[in-house]
Amino acid sequence: MADASEYTPPSVWTWDKESGGKFASINRPIAGATHDKERPVGKHPLQLYSLATPNGVKVTIMLEELLALGHSGAEYDAWLIKIGDGDQFGSGFVGANPNSKIPALMDHSTDTPTRVFESGAILLYLAEKFGAFLPTDHAKRTECLNWLFWQMGSAPYLGGGFGHFYAYAPFKMEYPINRFAMETKRQLDVLDQHLAENQFFAGDDYSIADMAIWPWYGALVKNKVYEAAEFLETDTYTNVNRWTDEIAERKAVKRGRMVNRMGGDPSEQLHERHDASDFENRTQDKLETSE
Numbered sequence: 001m002a003d004a005s006e007y008t009p010p011s012v013w014t015w016d017k018e019s020g021g022k023f024a025s026i027n028r029p030i031a032g033a034t035h036d037k038e039r040p041v042g043k044h045p046l047q048l049y050s051l052a053t054p055n056g057v058k059v060t061i062m063l064e065e066l067l068a069l070g071h072s073g074a075e076y077d078a079w080l081i082k083i084g085d086g087d088q089f090g091s092g093f094v095g096a097n098p099n100s101k102i103p104a105l106m107d108h109s110t111d112t113p114t115r116v117f118e119s120g121a122i123l124l125y126l127a128e129k130f131g132a133f134l135p136t137d138h139a140k141r142t143e144c145l146n147w148l149f150w151q152m153g154s155a156p157y158l159g160g161g162f163g164h165f166y167a168y169a170p171f172k173m174e175y176p177i178n179r180f181a182m183e184t185k186r187q188l189d190v191l192d193q194h195l196a197e198n199q200f201f202a203g204d205d206y207s208i209a210d211m212a213i214w215p216w217y218g219a220l221v222k223n224k225v226y227e228a229a230e231f232l233e234t235d236t237y238t239n240v241n242r243w244t245d246e247i248a249e250r251k252a253v254k255r256g257r258m259v260n261r262m263g264g265d266p267s268e269q270l271h272e273r274h275d276a277s278d279f280e281n282r283t284q285d286k287l288e289t290s291e
Ligand SMILES: N[C@@H](CCC(=O)N[C@@H](CS)C(=O)NCC(=O)O)C(=O)O
Pocket: 026, 027, 053, 054, 055, 056, 083, 088, 100, 101, 102, 103, 117, 118, 119, 120
């Protein structure tokens, strides 16, 4: 591949399947299904099709938080979508999310099943359905939504920008790494300054805004994504670290992180979740020793 500085764009872009980078094999310039595959449906009202990336974890944390509050209608089946294998391009998944990205939710408790895609829309849908983790006071609700939408708009600069060029691109390029490191540090400072004055993003109460932001920025400051904690000096964002630690201690967060997880400690990987008892009986360490 040519050095980045030598590239002159042609007059018409063409699809270079060998462009390199960690996710090159699943990137396509066209939408839609590549193969027929039915969407599995389990016994619960909510059917989640996902993987434990930061966007996936937002939703499993919310579902476990709702169940911890006693909302039995939030019982769910979580089906594994292996994005590295192209499961998101199966016809059933595309029916739930035409954008072919996890997470996607189907609510079978409505007259006809309701599809919900985009993690922020899923969090909002569940918060409204169960009347939880979204303030009812209009000003506080607005502040919660401010931060929810901040996350949806900002994280692509962290993941698709900084994370891609720092950790996944086939070679290191100073220009994009500088540009997105600058933006990522600016975002961390936005969060840090807000958390200096507030326990949580919407004020005193933990909400869907925290559930959206924590899997991305909490993971970044604790060096769980991109191995960039030293490079970005994430320990200097003391308020973000305080908030990250506090949320990590929640039981529902610990459970939510495990669902659809394919890597790390086998005792923290629950590939699919179809019953609350799966956390005790069906983590990978248990399945491997029973084989
Ligand atoms: N804005 C979307 C982003 C979802 C997203 O980027 N999902 C990634 C995993 S974190 C994915 O499914 N990638 C597969 C692909 O791009 O083909 C959301 O928040 O739901």
